[in-house]
Amino acid sequence: MNGALSDSAKLRDYNPRAFLASLIWNTRGERQCFQFSPRDRQAINWDIAKDPNAQISVISGAWSVTLFKSNQNFSDIRREAARLQQIESKHLEILRSSWTKARVRIWTMAEFIEAPMEPLQTIIDEIGPQQNMRGLAEVPKMADLTGFGQFLQNLKNQGMHPYLMGNFPVAHEMHESPANARKPYLVR
Numbered sequence: 405m406n407g408a409l410s411d412s413a414k415l416r417d418y419n420p421r422a423f424l425a426s427l428i429w430n431t432r433g434e435r436q437c438f439q440f441s442p443r444d445r446q447a448i449n450w451d452i453a454k455d456p457n458a459q460i461s462v463i464s465g466a467w468s469v470t471l472f473k474s475n476q477n478f479s480d481i482r483r484e485a486a487r488l489q490q491i492e493s494k495h496l497e498i499l500r501s502s503w504t505k506a507r508v509r510i511w512t513m514a515e516f517i518e519a520p521m522e523p524l525q526t527i528i529d530e531i532g533p534q535q536n537m538r539g540l541a542e543v544p545k546m547a548d549l550t551g552f553g554q555f556l557q558n559l560k561n562q563g564m565h566p567y568l569m570g571n572f573p574v575a576h577e578m579h580e581s582p583a584n585a586r587k588p589y590l591v592r
Contacts, residue, residue: 442491458506465513465569514570
């Protein structure tokens with residue numbers, strides 16, 4: 405790889421601060437984007453949060469989709485969900501700290517699923533080339549979340565409070581339109 409950076413996760417995780425510094429140094433003038441999850445080592449939380457050049461976009465609770473899709477024992481899922489939620493909650497505290505200098509945007513997963521175009525367009529405008537002034541034509545294909553509200557309710561019933569995901573309805577699915585949807589009207 406350029407700059408003699410290894411693509412080994414083991415080496416990256418040995419000293420994440422040095423790896424991030426090397427990555428930024430070796431790609432001066434280019435934008436670097438990466439995904440950071442509660443499953444990753446959290447050693448660089450403060451480094452990124454205190455960087456005034458960093459732009460951080462968070463969809464809180466998104467890690468729960470992987471657990472929802474897994475076929476693990478539900479008690480194991482609940483234990484892992486509680487662990488990941490605790491890690492993400494600490495990360496969000498850092499991002500909301502008065503010491504944070506990065507530009508931070510946080511959406512709950514429910515907010516993102518309800519209206520994904522605006523957050524996606526905002527993120528793409530920031531990371532994409534400036535000459536591309538066209539907007540997103542359509543939302544990328546999203547994971548099927550049929551039954552996700554019930555999954556969150558089951559976590560609640562098992563003693564966990566999944567608050568980072570936002571409010572998902574249990575009774576109807578996310579992509580159904582409500583039966584009594586209000587019609588838009590013009591106010592003069």
